[in-house]
Amino acid sequence: MAPKIKDVAKHAGVSVTTVSRVLNGEKYVKDDLKERVKRAIDELGYSPSHIARSLVLKKTNLIGVIVPDITSSFYSTILSTIERTASRNDYNLMVCNILEETDKELKYLQVFKQMRVDGIIIMHEKLNEEIRELIQSLDIPFLFSSVKPADQEFVSVIIDDYAASYDVTRHLISLGHTRIGFIGGDMRDVTSGQNRYLGYRDALTDCGLAIVSDYIRFGDYKTQSGHALMKEILANETPPTAVFAVSDDMAVGAMNCIHDHGLKVPDDVSIIGFDGSQLTEQVRPRLSSMEQPILEMGEVTVETLLAMIKGDPNRTFTDVILQHNLVDRDSCKAYNGQP
């Protein structure tokens, strides 16, 4: 049996109160007592029960995280920085990998509630009514990271997806492309579905280019879907000379599809992705991408949540909008009138 505070007290010849005091770094303990207690702790290999502590302190130092898919390069990276930042602040993560399973998300939300996590980070925006209500009834601080659901009341840490998407499209146009394809996300997603599509559409319109629905497809952000949708786009009589995919994974799928058709990126088709995940450097040609500041996003997410947890009453929490950044690598090329 692991030793408990009582054992330490007995061993040191003091009260449990005193042991608790030195454990929590309180002053008002005479040095010699403090020493005796410390020695007892060492000798017994005592480690205080976080469970018992949580119960009385009503604070678990736990953060629940809901992420769509930890095998995605974007989410694994942001999760990594979230974990690092949390750990540095002595918080631990409990992560729920939903994989499109609403049931699982509901179950985890219940678990988060039972576990009495101190805060919740959500990284998707497909909230049905049930989840929306549950999360609001929880009485636990929560925020969204990298997405912003329709509700204005929820706080998010995000980039301006509309502007980022607009910028990508303008970039392609400035390279001379006029036939620009689009592999979008789920249009039920406001942030990564609708906003990114609207940015694309408005940039085309603002430049006097037509919206060609045959050049436009919507996927699920994953590599496979990028591949499949690119195939459809390539089936056009006159396919686009550039394609913008709203996730790096889909962009890579699109690149692969082009390769599998015996065509070349960027010579035959330029490709640009979105996210700035490590995949961009792992493929050839290296993928140009609209980068989200992933590191910063993870840090700010945790810091904001911790501030919400501390509950500064004179602070009201609003969205944090981070800067996006287009990084041009080797998958985009100026259109020279060919082919």
Next chain:
Amino acid sequence: MAPKIKDVAKHAGVSVTTVSRVLNGEKYVKDDLKERVKRAIDELGYSPSHIARSLVLKKTNLIGVIVPDITSSFYSTILSTIERTASRNDYNLMVCNILEETDKELKYLQVFKQMRVDGIIIMHEKLNEEIRELIQSLDIPFLFSSVKPADQEFVSVIIDDYAASYDVTRHLISLGHTRIGFIGGDMRDVTSGQNRYLGYRDALTDCGLAIVSDYIRFGDYKTQSGHALMKEILANETPPTAVFAVSDDMAVGAMNCIHDHGLKVPDDVSIIGFDGSQLTEQVRPRLSSMEQPILEMGEVTVETLLAMIKGDPNRTFTDVILQHNLVDRDSCKAYNGQP
């Protein structure tokens, strides 16, 4: 304030004992009482405190996981299946992403101890004395997944890395290659460092091929290191015609390096990886790889750990060796005497 069991009891006009009984699905509660309690729970939105429960039950349903790097394609995938299997068994994960930081690992191990996690999964094998002692003193069931440290006492869920590596090398030889390069792991790692190297070496020797140290480098399993080491290997007067990298990430780095040198995979150099991560299908040419049964490995890991936690006394736990499987894709080619 969230309602507590006492509130439910009052609301339903019964004792907390009775509430607890219906909560835990005990028989011996009259139907009408059961109904009243259930209604009270609903009306109050009551959710039992897992913290309080854990304290009395001495069971947290928490599993601590130590993983080298969650952004690696292999680890994120196995973590995903571990999470899934754990969740299905009503266990939750607390993951520590060490990123080579021994301090962080030590800190997390302390956290696991304080949290009173029910079990621990470790996915690396760089155990220094301190960590080795700590983990054994913890009195918490633990096992290793995908690696096996030197100590025979520790139980592991793994493949036979030596045999897998031997098979890869024989495969390359059977394709006609005689100059076979090797990008290994960390030789302090028994499983993924030493064993994989030995398999490579013995296969060459058994086939009467010499060990050429200029064809051999050791990296850190990551893409960048594969790229850098491949560069060194390519610097040979007569470079190898095939290279075996002991992780898919390094293999992709090697492929990229070859591409960046204006050479072609597999025409100029064949490349084969190790792990069978999703990266193999995300790159072009698609990467041939010695696949670990990642899904099964994750499941078996959790199942074995849960069995250890339940502590069946007539069961003694030993290593579980899973089957490896060479999957040939497009990055390997028979050597035809050229160039």
Next chain:
DNA sequence: CTGAAAGCGCTTACAG
């Protein structure tokens, strides 16, 4: 079948 009471391992007023 039901409930009063002790106990899980801590922290923290409160009193000294």
Next chain:
DNA sequence: CTGAAAGCGCTTACAG
């Protein structure tokens, strides 16, 4: 500066 005691929110013998 130090300690006895109550309390955090549950479960479970024990008695009825």
